[in-house]
Amino acid sequence: DTEVTQTPKHLVMGMTNKKSLKCEQHMGHRAMYWYKQKAKKPPELMFVYSYEKLSINESVPSRFSPECPNSSLLNLHLHALQPEDSALYLCASSQDSGSYNEKLFFGSGTQLSVL
Amino acid sequence: AQSVTQLDSHVSVSEGTPVLLRCNYSSSYSPSLFWYVQHPNKGLQLLLKYTSAATLVKGINGFEAEFKKSETSFHLTKPSAHMSDAAEYFCVVSDQNSGYSTLTFGKGTMLLVSP
Numbered sequence: 050d051t052e053v054t055q056t057p058k059h060l061v062m063g064m065t066n067k068k069s070l071k072c073e074q075h076m077g078h079r080a081m082y083w084y085k086q087k088a089k090k091p092p093e094l095m096f097v098y099s100y101e102k103l104s105i106n107e108s109v110p111s112r113f114s115p116e117c118p119n120s121s122l123l124n125l126h127l128h129a130l131q132p133e134d135s136a137l138y139l140c141a142s143s144q145d146s147g148s149y150n151e152k153l154f155f156g157s158g159t160q161l162s163v164l
Numbered sequence: 165a166q167s168v169t170q171l172d173s174h175v176s177v178s179e180g181t182p183v184l185l186r187c188n189y190s191s192s193y194s195p196s197l198f199w200y201v202q203h204p205n206k207g208l209q210l211l212l213k214y215t216s217a218a219t220l221v222k223g224i225n226g227f228e229a230e231f232k233k234s235e236t237s238f239h240l241t242k243p244s245a246h247m248s249d250a251a252e253y254f255c256v257v258s259d260q261n262s263g264y265s266t267l268t269f270g271k272g273t274m275l276l277v278s279p
Contacts, residue, residue, distance in 0.1 A: 053207070091254055091269035092208070105266070139207055151258075152198075153267065155207035 055140050055156035063164055064130060070159045072123040072140030081123040082153065083115060084139040092139055098123060099145070130163045137161070166191040166257045170270035178278050183227075183242040185273045187255030190236060197238045198256040198267075199229055208254065214238060225249070250277045 053074045062068050072081065080099050084092035097105035098117040112134075114126040123140055137158040143151040171186040189197060196215045200208040212223025219231045229240045238255060255270040 055207075089272075091272055094266065097266075141208075152210055152213060153208075155200075155209070157205075157207040160205070 053140055053142055053154050053156035055138075055159050057159060058157065059160045059162075061162045061164060062127065062130065064132070066130075067126070067128045069127065070125040070138055070140075070161075072125075072156055073121055074142040074154070075121055076142065076154065077120075077144075078142035078154070079120060079145050080143045080151070081117060082141040082143075083123070083125055084141060084155075086137040086139055086158070088136075096125075127161075130161075132163050135161055135163045166195065166268045168255050168257050168268055168270035170253075170255050170273050172273050173271065174274045174276060176276040176278065177245045179247055180244050183240070183245045183249065183275065185240040185253050185255075185275065187238045187240065187270060188236050189238060189255070189257045191257055196258045197229075197231065198258065199223065199227070199238075199240050200254045200256060202252045202254065202272075204251070211240070211253075245275075245277050247277050247279065250275055 056071045060068060082097050083095040085095050086092040094107050095109045096115045101117045101120055112129050116124040137160050139158045140156045141153040143153050167190045169188045175185060177183055198213050199211040201211050202208045211227050212221045212229055214221045214231045222228045227240055227242045229238055231238050252272045252274050254272050256267050258267050
């Protein structure tokens, strides 16, 4: 199994809602990532988890809250988002985050619209 | 600091003709370089990866790239384009940042393939 599975594929939420994005991989990877991608732009790194611990937070607003319950799962909890947060949210995983030539496996993303 | 410049935002080719997507990089260290492809509404898929073993790297779907240190380039080529190659292509550089692998994406090149 070489897949990273993200759910839901699409999400529409109001600015007062609370929702969660989910990501799952069963490749035994120990590093997991959240990226944000605006239309016609490259992905931007948000968070990196290494061995289930948050290792990088790229100054992401607190309305985004990541969680890594175990080595296979990664969640992104959303609360009080703004319309400008509408984007494709991509999850990725790699064998390890400590090696700079790691290959990342990406999920298909969750297309989020904030109304 | 590392950076990537993709020289063309759009490249248009006819089916069956060669493809050239250009990428120049800047890195303080000996970098790893990647090309990822993203089809519409999909996640990113790794095409190929350079990690100093060989300067000519062969990837999936007939793509290859040549690392030229003197020109700081890592251009992506394919001898004959197929309609299914139409997608966004990202050149990516990675070097160590505080012990963690972090990717720097180029802005992307949209490949358009006409019949």
